[in-house]
Amino acid sequence: MYKLFYYPGNASFAIHLILKDLGVEYKLEFVDRKSQSQKSKEYLRLNPTGRIPTLLDNGQAIFESGAIALYLAEKHPEHQLLPPLGTTERASCLQWLFYLTSTLQPELMVYFYPEKHTTNATLCQSIVTAQENRIISMYGILNDQLGERDYLIGSSISICDYFLFMLCHWGSEFKFAPMKFPNLARCLKRLAHTETFQEVCATEGASLAVYS
Numbered sequence: 381m382y383k384l385f386y387y388p389g390n391a392s393f394a395i396h397l398i399l400k401d402l403g404v405e406y407k408l409e410f411v412d413r414k415s416q417s418q419k420s421k422e423y424l425r426l427n428p429t430g431r432i433p434t435l436l437d438n439g440q441a442i443f444e445s446g447a448i449a450l451y452l453a454e455k456h457p458e459h460q461l462l463p464p465l466g467t468t469e470r471a472s473c474l475q476w477l478f479y480l481t482s483t484l485q486p487e488l489m490v491y492f493y494p495e496k497h498t499t500n501a502t503l504c505q506s507i508v509t510a511q512e513n514r515i516i517s518m519y520g521i522l523n524d525q526l527g528e529r530d531y532l533i534g535s536s537i538s539i540c541d542y543f544l545f546m547l548c549h550w551g552s553e554f555k556f557a558p559m560k561f562p563n564l565a566r567c568l569k570r571l572a573h574t575e576t577f578q579e580v581c582a583t584e585g586a587s588l589a590v591y592s
Contacts, residue, residue: 382406383436385423387413388584391445391485392433393549394542396584398449401537401576402456408583409436446481449539461539473533473540476525480543484518487511488550516556519548523561530570545571552590559590 384399386392386408399406411417411432419430426441427434434441435448442448453461463469490497491511494504522544526532532540548558548568558564571577572591581588 383409385409385411385426385432385434385436387411387418387432389550389586390432391546393580393584393586394546395433395435395445395448395452397542397545397576397580398452398461398539400580401542402452402459402461404456444481445543446477449477449542453539460536463533463538469534473538476532476540477543480540480547484515484522484547485543487515487518488547491515492550512554515551516554519551519556519558519561519564522548523563526563526567528563530567532567541567541571544568545577549586557590 382399382404384392384395384406386396387410390413396408411423413432417423418427418432423434424430426436427443429443431443433445433448434443435451436442437451442451450462453459463473488511491508494507494511495501497507498504522532529535531537532544545568548564551558558568569591572581572588578588580586
C-alpha cells in the first residue's frame with residue numbers, strides 16, 4: 381500500500397488525485413505544516429528537503445511531485461497516464477509536465493510567499509502584483525496549448541492534467557482567474573465534475589463552487 385504524506389491544498393493535491401484515479405490502495409498521512417512537521421527529524425529522514433509531498437512505497441521514499449507522478453504512471457502503465465515511450469506525444473507530455481512543475485509552480489510559490497523573496501517587507505505587495513501578472517500570462521499559454529482538446533495532451537487524461545487542475549485551482553482568486561480563459565474553463569469544469577476530483581476535493585476540503 382502506498383502512503384502519501386500530504387497537507388490539504390498543498391503540492392500533494394495532484395498526487396492525491398492520481399492515486400485516487402489509479403484505484404490503488406493508499407493511505408494519507410497528514411503532515412501539519414502549521415507546526416512545521418515537515419521539518420521534523422522523522423520527516424527529514426524520508427525527505428531531506430523538508431517539503432510536501434512524499435510518497436512511501438515498500439519502504440522507498442520518493443519526493444518531488446513531478447517525480448512521484450512519473451513513478452506512479454510508469455508503475456501502472458495500464459492506466460496510460462503517460463504516452464508510449466519514444467513517441468512525440470510522450471515528449472510533449474514531459475515538456476508540459478516540466479513546464480507546470482518547474483516553471484508555473486515556482487512562480488505561484490513566489491506569489492503566495494513573497495516574504496521569502498525579499499529582505500524588504502514593504503516590497504511584498506509589489507512582488508505579489510508582479511507575480512499575478514506573470515502567472516496570468518502563463519495561464520494564457522496553457523489555454524492556447526489546450527485549444528479545442530479535452531486534455532492538455534491529446535484526447536485522454538495524462539499526469540499533466542492533474543497538475544494543470546491543481547495549479548489553476550491555486551489561482552482561482554486572481555483578477556483574471558483561469559476560469560476566464562475559455563479553453564481552461566472547459567477543461568477544468570470537465571475534470572471538476574468527475575468522481576475522482578469531487579471525492580479528493582471533499583477529502584481535502586477544497587471547494588469546487590467556481591466550476592459549477
